[in-house]
Each structure stands twice: as C-alpha cells, then as structure tokens.
Amino acid sequence: MTALVQAVRVDTDAEANVEIGAQLRRLYDEHYRSLVKLAAFYVDDVGSCEEVVQDAFVALLGRERRVTPGKEAAYLRSAVLNGARSALRKRRVRRQQRDQAVPFPASPEATAVAATERGEVLAVIRNLPAKQADVVVLRYWFDLSEAEIAQTLGMARGTVKSHSHRALKTLAERLEDHR
Amino acid sequence: MNTEDAVRDALVARAAQVEPSRDAYAQLAGRLQRPRRTSWRPARLAWAASAAVLGVVVIAIATTRSPDQGTDRGQAVATSTETAAVATPTALLPDHADALWPLSEPAGGWPSTPEGAIEDLWTAAFGTTDAQIRQTNAGYEVLRVDESGQPVQSSPPAAVAELVAVGDGWAVADLTNPQISLSGGSFETTESGFAYRPAGRAWAFEGHVTVQVFDAGGAVVAEGFVMGGGTELLPLSGSISLEGIEPGPATIVYSDRGGLGVPVWAAAERIVVPMH
Numbered sequence: 001m002t003a004l005v006q007a008v009r010v011d012t013d014a015e016a017n018v019e020i021g022a023q024l025r026r027l028y029d030e031h032y033r034s035l036v037k038l039a040a041f042y043v044d045d046v047g048s049c050e051e052v053v054q055d056a057f058v059a060l061l062g063r064e065r066r067v068t069p070g071k072e073a074a075y076l077r078s079a080v081l082n083g084a085r086s087a088l089r090k091r092r093v094r095r096q097q098r099d100q101a102v103p104f105p106a107s108p109e110a111t112a113v114a115a116t117e118r119g120e121v122l123a124v125i126r127n128l129p130a131k132q133a134d135v136v137v138l139r140y141w142f143d144l145s146e147a148e149i150a151q152t153l154g155m156a157r158g159t160v161k162s163h164s165h166r167a168l169k170t171l172a173e174r175l176e177d178h179r
Numbered sequence: 180m181n182t183e184d185a186v187r188d189a190l191v192a193r194a195a196q197v198e199p200s201r202d203a204y205a206q207l208a209g210r211l212q213r214p215r216r217t218s219w220r221p222a223r224l225a226w227a228a229s230a231a232v233l234g235v236v237v238i239a240i241a242t243t244r245s246p247d248q249g250t251d252r253g254q255a256v257a258t259s260t261e262t263a264a265v266a267t268p269t270a271l272l273p274d275h276a277d278a279l280w281p282l283s284e285p286a287g288g289w290p291s292t293p294e295g296a297i298e299d300l301w302t303a304a305f306g307t308t309d310a311q312i313r314q315t316n317a318g319y320e321v322l323r324v325d326e327s328g329q330p331v332q333s334s335p336p337a338a339v340a341e342l343v344a345v346g347d348g349w350a351v352a353d354l355t356n357p358q359i360s361l362s363g364g365s366f367e368t369t370e371s372g373f374a375y376r377p378a379g380r381a382w383a384f385e386g387h388v389t390v391q392v393f394d395a396g397g398a399v400v401a402e403g404f405v406m407g408g409g410t411e412l413l414p415l416s417g418s419i420s421l422e423g424i425e426p427g428p429a430t431i432v433y434s435d436r437g438g439l440g441v442p443v444w445a446a447a448e449r450i451v452v453p454m455h
Contacts, residue, residue: 024211028204036203037194046197054207061211068315071335078357082382085411121189130410140183141190147333154335154358154444172182 042084052083132167278350282395289348354447372422373455381407383435
C-alpha cells in the first residue's frame with residue numbers, strides 16, 4: 001500500500017513537473033524578454049533585472065495556489081514592478097549619484113544631446129509617484145490598454161486614467177523646466 | 180516632439196539597450212527545479228508545536244502552585260511576554276484543525292456549500308451579502324464590489340478562498356490575496372496591555388489595513404488597524420489590542436477598504452488567543 005501511494009505521488013509530481021515545464025516555456029517565450037526590459041526602467045544592470053524577472057516566474061510557477069489561467073501576464077508584470085521597485089529602493093542613493101554624474105549612456109546611433117534628453121525624461125519618470133511611473137511605463141512602453149494596466153496594478157480604470165493624466169502633466173512641467 | 184512622444188522615445192531607447200542573457204531559460208528552469216521554499220503551512224505547524232510544548236510547561240507550573248497562591252487572571256498575567264504567547268491549552272483549539280471560518284459549528288450546522296461559508300465570512304466582516312463568488316483553478320475568488328455594492332468584474336478578486344469539508348458542510352480554510360501577505364504574528368504584553376502583532380506585508384490605500392478580530396462564535400471582539408505600504412508592499416507595523424478578550428480560537432480579517440470603504444483586498448488568519 002505504501003509503495004502504491006508513493007508511486008501515485010511520484011506520478012503526480014512528474015505530471016505536475018511536465019505541466020510546469022510546458023507553462024514555463026510558453027510564458028518565457030511570450031513574456032521574459034519584455035519583462036526584463038520592463039525591469040530595466042527601474043534597475044540599472046541586466047543581471048539584477050533578470051533576477052527580478054526570474055523571481056516573478058518562480059513565484060508564479062512555484063506556488064501551491066496557481067494564478068487564474070489568463071492572468072499570468074498581469075501577475076508577472078505586477079510582480080516585476082514590485083520586485084524592481086524594491087531593488088530600486090535599495091539602490092536609490094547610488095542611482096542618484098550616478099544619474100548626476102552620467103545621465104544616460106548614449107546608444108551608438110543616438111547623439112549625445114538626444115541621449116541626455118532621454119536620460120532626463122527617464123529621470124523624471126523615475127521620480128514620479130510610484131503608481132504614476134508604473135502607469136506611464138505600462139502605457140507608453142508596454143502599450144497596454146487602460147483595462148490591462150488596471151488589472152496589472154490592481155486599480156480601477158478611472159484611477160489609471162487620472163494617474164496617467166497627472167503623470168503627463170508633471171512630466172510636461174518638469175521637462176519644460178529642463179529646457 | 181510633444182511630451183507623450185518624448186516619453187515613448189526615451190522608454191524605447193532604454194529598452195533597446197537591454198537584452199536578456201542567452202542562458203536565461205536554463206537559469207530559470209534550474210531555479211524552478213530547486214526545492215521550494217518552506218510555505219506558510221509548515222511554519223504554522225512549527226508555531227503550533229512550539230505553542231503546545233510550552234503550553235504544557237505553563238499548565239504544569241500552574242498545577243504545581245499551592246492553593247493560597249491564587250489563580251486569578253492578574254497573577255496569571257504576571258509572566259513574560261514569551262510565556263503568554265505560547266500558553267495554548269488543547270481545550271482552546273478550534274473545532275476543526277483547518278477551519279478559519281466558521282471556527283466552530285454554528286447552531287444551524289456548518290455551511291452547506293463552499294460559497295455559503297465564504298458569504299458568511301464576508302457578511303460578518305463587511306456587512307454585505309452580495310459578495311459574488313466564482314470557482315477557478317486558484318480557488319474560490321471573491322469579486323470586488325464598487326461603492327454601490329455591485330461586483331466589479333474587470334478588477335482582480337478581492338480575495339481567493341480555500342475551502343475545507345468539515346462535518347457535513349464547509350468551512351473557509353484560507354483567505355488570501357497578493358496585496359496583504361500574512362506570515363503569522365506574535366502575542367505580546369506591553370504597558371498598554373495584551374496584544375497581537377501581525378507579521379507580513381501589505382500594500383493598501385494610504386498603507387491602512389483594517390483589522391477585525393472575531394471569536395469562535397463569529398462576533399467581533401476587537402477592531403483596529405495596522406500599517407503596510409501605501410505605494411508598495413511593506414512590512415506590517417502595529418498591533419491589535421486583545422486586552423480582555425477570552426482565550427480561545429479567533430479569526431482575524433485584514434482588509435484594505437480603499438478610498439470608498441468597500442473591501443478592495445481581504446485576507447484572514449486564524450489565531451488561538453492564549454490565557455493572558
């Protein structure tokens with residue numbers, strides 16, 4: 001009887017592992033790259049970005065209670081935002097020092113002036129209230145709809161709209177000050 | 180270039196600088212194959228085991244006292260915080276080991292359906308009988324309601340409930356959500372009295388997490404609030420006074436009422452109030 005129970009348990013575990021493996025492959029292909037880029041708006045180095053994203057995957061796939069099918073992407077985005085913001089908080093002092101010294105590394109095709117302007121925009125986004133910054137990043141980089149942002153951030157659509165409006169107003173004012 | 184274009188341009192440029200490592204998938208698969216972290220269940224079992232062992236010690240001390248030493252509550256409280264925290268005689272344990280709500284069999288019997296058990300809890304905590312519940316792979320989801328009490332279908336559920344069969348009915352065994360994460364708390368005796376200090380993290384409207392303590396009969400015996408984060412998940416701070424509350428099993432419901440006073444997020448845990 002004991003052997004049978006153990007065998008059944010092993011089979012169950014094996015099936016669960018196969019299921020998790022298939023889910024991992026699908027979620028990885030669909031979301032991993034974009035989530036690492038999402039984390040990069042808050043965290044500086046790619047290694048830390050990947051760590052944050054992998055933590056989110058492990059939390060999603062390693063948990064006993066599964067996220068409702070269809071909501072995995074929203075869960076991952078939310079977990080990455082939380083993880084990245086947590087990492088950002090730990091490094092804020094270092095980041096501020098670096099932002100002052102080197103605003104933004106120029107990409108090969110960009111001019112130094114353009115890179116600096118982009119760096120200023122990013123710095124202003126990072127200094128927005130947390131929810132506003134999240135809404136801006138999800139809207140203008142992830143191209144999520146208001147409904148998708150609301151689901152990711154756990155807020156009403158109207159709140160998303162008001163955060164977006166306030167964020168753009170603040171961005172316009174602060175960027176104007178920089179010019 | 181207007182503000183929106185400038186924002187999009189900056190974000191796209193930043194994203195273009197970042198690419199995941201080539202072995203990212205292997206790293207991730209490797210991490211998932213490692214043993215999982217200890218879940219809350221073993222942690223609670225460990226807590227309960229400690230409580231039981233030290234409870235026996237407390238009872239042994241109490242039974243060896245001479246009659247003239249008295250047994251009133253004032254003297255019983257004259258113990259350290261640690262001792263008070265673990266005095267959990269078996270008689271104080273809930274009717275059912277896994278039941279969170281109800282803690283004991285109601286006069287009319289255990290709720291006959293899972294939804295009924297959740298509705299009982301929701302009604303007791305939030306005074307609303309129109310909680311909309313749906314069964315999913317994750318458990319039973321309790322949908323949020325708006326200020327008029329109508330379920331908000333497009334929002335994440337306020338909580339996910341796990342159910343357990345008890346007797347010929349059902350009880351809520353766990354109530355969780357990602358914004359209020361509980362990891363067990365501790366009892367303490369301070370200058371202001373006996374209290375429970377919850378542990379965990381929360382992200383709630385202005386950081387404010389409403390706390391209600393229910394006794395085994397489902398009556399509110401204490402209320403208050405603790406603080407989490409207002410813009411991110413932060414550790415809970417603060418405690419709830421249990422001064423004057425009878426020892427025994429109790430359910431604590433934590434909720435974020437948002438700006439409208441309706442349950443946006445809710446979670447619950449079961450405690451056993453020790454003699455204090």
